[in-house]
Amino acid sequence: MKLKEEPILTDFLIVGGGTAGCYAALAFCERCDKSVLIAEKANIKRSGCLAAGVNALNAYIMPGGTPQGYVDYARGDAEGIVRGDLLLTMSERLNRVTRKIEGLGLTILKNPDGSYAARGKRNLKINGENIKPILAEAISKEPRITVLNRVCVFEYIVRDNRIYGVYAVSIDKPILYVISAKAVLCATGGAAGLYKPNNPGFSRHKMWYPPFNTGAGYAMGIRAGAEMTTLEMRFIALRCKDTIAPTGTLAQGVGAKQVNSLGEVYEQKYGLTTSGRLHGTVSENLEGRGPCCLRTAGISPRQDEDLQKAYLNMAPSQTLRWIESGNTPSMQNVEIEGTEPYITGGHTASGYWVNTNRETTVRGLFAAGDAAGGCPQKYVTGAFAEGEIAAQGALKYMDDGTPLAASGGGVKTLLESRLDGTGSADETDRLEEEMQLVMDEHAGGISRHYRYSGESLKTADEKIRILADRADLLKAGNMRELVYIFELMERLILCRALIAHLAARHETRWRGFTENTDYPDTNDVFLKYINSRFVDGEFQILFRDLVAEGEAYEH
Amino acid sequence: MSIEIRREACIGCGQCADVCPGSLILIGPEGHAVIPRPERCWGCASCVKECPALAIEFFLGEDMGGKGGRMTVRRDNSLLRWDIVKPDGSLKTITIDSRDPNGY
Numbered sequence: 001m002k003l004k005e006e007p008i009l010t011d012f013l014i015v016g017g018g019t020a021g022c023y024a025a026l027a028f029c030e031r032c033d034k035s036v037l038i039a040e041k042a043n044i045k046r047s048g049c050l051a052a053g054v055n056a057l058n059a060y061i062m063p064g065g066t067p068q069g070y071v072d073y074a075r076g077d078a079e080g081i082v083r084g085d086l087l088l089t090m091s092e093r094l095n096r097v098t099r100k101i102e103g104l105g106l107t108i109l110k111n112p113d114g115s116y117a118a119r120g121k122r123n124l125k126i127n128g129e130n131i132k133p134i135l136a137e138a139i140s141k142e143p144r145i146t147v148l149n150r151v152c153v154f155e156y157i158v159r160d161n162r163i164y165g166v167y168a169v170s171i172d173k174p175i176l177y178v179i180s181a182k183a184v185l186c187a188t189g190g191a192a193g194l195y196k197p198n199n200p201g202f203s204r205h206k207m208w209y210p211p212f213n214t215g216a217g218y219a220m221g222i223r224a225g226a227e228m229t230t231l232e233m234r235f236i237a238l239r240c241k242d243t244i245a246p247t248g249t250l251a252q253g254v255g256a257k258q259v260n261s262l263g264e265v266y267e268q269k270y271g272l273t274t275s276g277r278l279h280g281t282v283s284e285n286l287e288g289r290g291p292c293c294l295r296t297a298g299i300s301p302r303q304d305e306d307l308q309k310a311y312l313n314m315a316p317s318q319t320l321r322w323i324e325s326g327n328t329p330s331m332q333n334v335e336i337e338g339t340e341p342y343i344t345g346g347h348t349a350s351g352y353w354v355n356t357n358r359e360t361t362v363r364g365l366f367a368a369g370d371a372a373g374g375c376p377q378k379y380v381t382g383a384f385a386e387g388e389i390a391a392q393g394a395l396k397y398m399d400d401g402t403p404l405a406a407s408g409g410g411v412k413t414l415l416e417s418r419l420d421g422t423g424s425a426d427e428t429d430r431l432e433e434e435m436q437l438v439m440d441e442h443a444g445g446i447s448r449h450y451r452y453s454g455e456s457l458k459t460a461d462e463k464i465r466i467l468a469d470r471a472d473l474l475k476a477g478n479m480r481e482l483v484y485i486f487e488l489m490e491r492l493i494l495c496r497a498l499i500a501h502l503a504a505r506h507e508t509r510w511r512g513f514t515e516n517t518d519y520p521d522t523n524d525v526f527l528k529y530i531n532s533r534f535v536d537g538e539f540q541i542l543f544r545d546l547v548a549e550g551e552a553y554e555h
Numbered sequence: 556m557s558i559e560i561r562r563e564a565c566i567g568c569g570q571c572a573d574v575c576p577g578s579l580i581l582i583g584p585e586g587h588a589v590i591p592r593p594e595r596c597w598g599c600a601s602c603v604k605e606c607p608a609l610a611i612e613f614f615l616g617e618d619m620g621g622k623g624g625r626m627t628v629r630r631d632n633s634l635l636r637w638d639i640v641k642p643d644g645s646l647k648t649i650t651i652d653s654r655d656p657n658g659y
Contacts, residue, residue: 042576045601051576052599055657109656117656125656129635150578171578202557202594203616205577211597212577242619253659306658309651312637316600316626320615323639323647324624425592480578 001419001478003169003176005408010037010146012394013181015153015166015217018048019346019380020369021187022135023097024387025145032395036145039168039179041483042212043149045136048189049210049346049370050380053129055249055314057108058379059094060124063115067091070122071549074377077273079509080527081230081349083374084549085356090375093385098124101384105134120252129313131380151177153216154486156184157405158224162363165405166220169415171483176412180405183364183394186352187387190235190344190370191215191494193432196440196447197340198244206317208237208244209342217371218343218351219490222497222534227353227361227542229373229531231494232501234341234513235348236450238278241335245318247294249310250334254303256294259333260284266292270511274347278338279512282449293333304330338512340436340446343498346370346378348513353531353544356552357393358386361533364397366390374529374547419482423475428484431471435492438463443499444515451515457503461496468492497532500539504530557596557616558603559625560588564610571602571611604628604635 012028014021017040025036040047061070070091075082098116102108109117109125119125139145153168157178165180192209205211222228238247250256258267258277266289270280281292299307307329311318322328345351351373352360359366367373368390369383378386439445442460444452452460471489476482507523508516529544547553560571560580567586572578576599583589588610590596603611609629615621623642628635637649 042578043574046574046599047576051597051601055659107654107656119659125659127651127653127656129651130653149573199616199619201616201618203619205595205597206616206619207597210576210599211595243615249657249659303658308649310657310659312635312649312651313657316613316637317598317615319637319649320613320624320626320639321620324615324622324641325620326641 001174001416001421003174003412003416005176005178005412008037008177008179009404010179011035011182011398012185013166013179014038014185014187016040016048016186016188017044017147018187018189018369019050020383020387021185022139023384024185024187024368024391026138026142027388028391028395029142029144031392033144034398037179037181038145038147039151039153040147040149041152041171044132044139044147046132048132049213050132051210052316053314054131054380055128055246055310056119057098057124057126057381058122059377059381060098060116060122061091061095062118062121070094073122078233078349078376079522080546081233081509081529082376083547083553085547085551085553086354086375088549089356089389090378090382090385093388094381097381097384097388104138106131123252127313152483152486154220155411156220156224156362156365158362161225163365164403167408167411169479169482171479174479176408176415178405178408182398182400182402183366185390185394186217186221186365186367186371187369188217188371189213190342190346190350191218191491192342194343194436194439194491194495194498195340195445196436198337198446199242206244208239208339209344214487214490215343215494216487216490217367218497219493221352221360221362222493224362225533225535226365227531227533228497229351229353229529230349231343231498232505232514232530233348233350233510235344236278236341236513237339238281238336239339240318241337243315243317243321244339245311245315247336249307250294250296250329253307253310254296254299256296258292258336259295260289260292262289275510275512281336282338282512286449291335293335295333296329297331297333299330301330304328338446341444341450343494344370345373345375346383347376349374349376355555358390359393359397361555366394415482418476418485420475421477423477423481425481425484428474428481428488431467432488432491435464435467435495438467439495443502449515450512451517452502453517454503457499461499464492464495464499497534497539500532500541501530504541557593557598557614558590559612559614560590561610561612562587564608566608568607570605570607574601574605576601600628604630
C-alpha cells in the first residue's frame, strides 16, 4: 500500500488529547497567541482514562491544608521515592486548576457557604461523567487549537538530542503525517496490557486502565534516548472483582472496611498506603483467609441507591452487575482483587525523567500526566497542573528559528513495506497474548502474586526479546492493523525497560507493587531513583540521588 | 464486558464510531454501525450515551459473571436515564442529573 505524505506545521504539538493534554492546550492559549495542535489517536471527546467519567477529584488542598502537606502525603505513600520539586510545584496549582475546571462546567459539591464539600482529606465530590466532553467543548471554542482526531503518533523526530516534530499515521486512511513543531508535549498516558489481565477471555479489555493506552509515549521516548525513571514502581489497583471497578468510592464514600472471609478487618495489619492495601489483600488470600471484601452489607437504602448512581458516572459495569445479580451493595459485601500491573505516572512515580519545568532529557520534548515520572498521586487535577506547567515550559523554550522536520522518506518506505497486505490483526493479537503470559509468569503478574526474582526476570527478558524480533516481521493489511503492530511494539520495548528496572532495585520497597523474592525487605541503600536510558539496543541503569522540594532541578 | 449494536435500530449516524476511545466501531457497507471485535471493548459506555436511537446495548460478558442484563441510556439535556433490563425482563431506570454531584 502506498502512503500519501502530508506535512503539518504547528508551534506547539501535544501528543494525546486526554486529561493532561487537553488542559495543557487551554493553558498554553491563555498565555500566548501561538498555534497548538493536538494529535489524538481516538477522539478527544471521550479518549484517555477519563472516557467513562471520574467519580471524584482526588487531589485538592482543603482549608487548613498546605501544598507541602500534599507532598508529605504522596512521599509517604511512595515510601520516599518521589521528586519533591515536581510534587510541590504541582500541589501549589491544585486548587487553581480545580476552580478552572469548575468554571468550564464540572459540577462540584459545595457546602451551604459556597466552599467545596470534602470527601475525605484531599478529595472533592463531583459529577464527573462528562469531564471529557467539557474539556473537548472548551477546546472547540479556542480557534488557535487544531485537533487531529484518529491520528496515531508513532515516532519522534530527534536530531542531536533535540526534537523537531513527529511522524504519525491516520488510523483510517493511507496518510503519513510529518508534523513539525517548535516544542512537543508527550501526554499519551501510561500503559495497560503488558500483563495477562484479570479476565483473559472475551472480557480481556475490562481492565482498570484503558486498554488503548499502550505506553506509546514511553516507548517513543525510550527509542529516542530519553531518560526514564522508576518504571519498577508498577501500579496495581485494588478493584471490585470481575468488573474491575474502583473501590475508593466504597471505602471513602460509605466507609467500607476491608474484611477477610472470617469477617476480620485486616487493612490495619498491612498499612494503609495504596500498595499496602493491595499487599494485605494478596496476603490474606495466600494465607487461606480469602475471599476479601469491602464490607458494604448493611448500608442504608439511600447509600445503596447513591452508590449505584456514583458507579454509573464512572464504571457503569458495576451498577449493571449489582442490578442484574439482584445483590446490591447493601445486601452483599463487594469482593475485591488486585489487577494486573500497569505503568502510570499519575498514580506512581513512573515515567519520563523531567526537570522542574517538565522538560524531558530530549530538548524541546515535555511530558505531563501519566507520561511524566517522579510525581505520583497526581490524579486528574495534578495532571491538569502538570499540563499547565509543561505548557509554560514549552512556551519559554520555543525558538521561532526552529527548522522544519525533515521529510518522512525513509519512514514512508519502511511503513509501505510493512503494509504489504499479507498480515492480519490475529497474528498481532497472538503475540500480544504471548507477551502478557511471559510477563505474568516471569515478571510478577497476577498468577505469581506479583512476585519475581532475578532469575525469572532474566527469563522474561529473553522471551520478550524473541517476541520483539517476531513482531518486527509482522505485516499489515490496512492502517488499523498497522497501528495494532505499533502498539504491540510499544508494549514490547516497555516490557524490556520495566524488566530492567525491576531487576535493578535489589529490595522490596512497595509491598504489593513490587515483590522481589531475592530481596524481600526494604533496603535504604535504594533510597534513590532508578533511571534508565536505551543505548545501542540495551538499557543502561542510572542511580540518581533524591531531589527535594524547593530545588529547581535541571538536567 | 462489551456492547451489542442492534442493527434494526441503528440509524447509521456514526456518532458512536466517532467517540469510541478504541476506535472499534465502524460504519459497515450497508450504512450501519458495527463492532467487528467486541472483545476489544473497554466498557466505558461512551457510545451507549451517544446513540440517539438507543441501538447500542451494554452487557457484561459471561466470562466475568454476566447474567444477561442489558443497559441503554436516554439523554435528555442534563439528564441521563439509564434503562437496565434485568435477566428476567423487568426494567429498572436510574436517572442522573449531571448538575447533581455524586453522593459518594
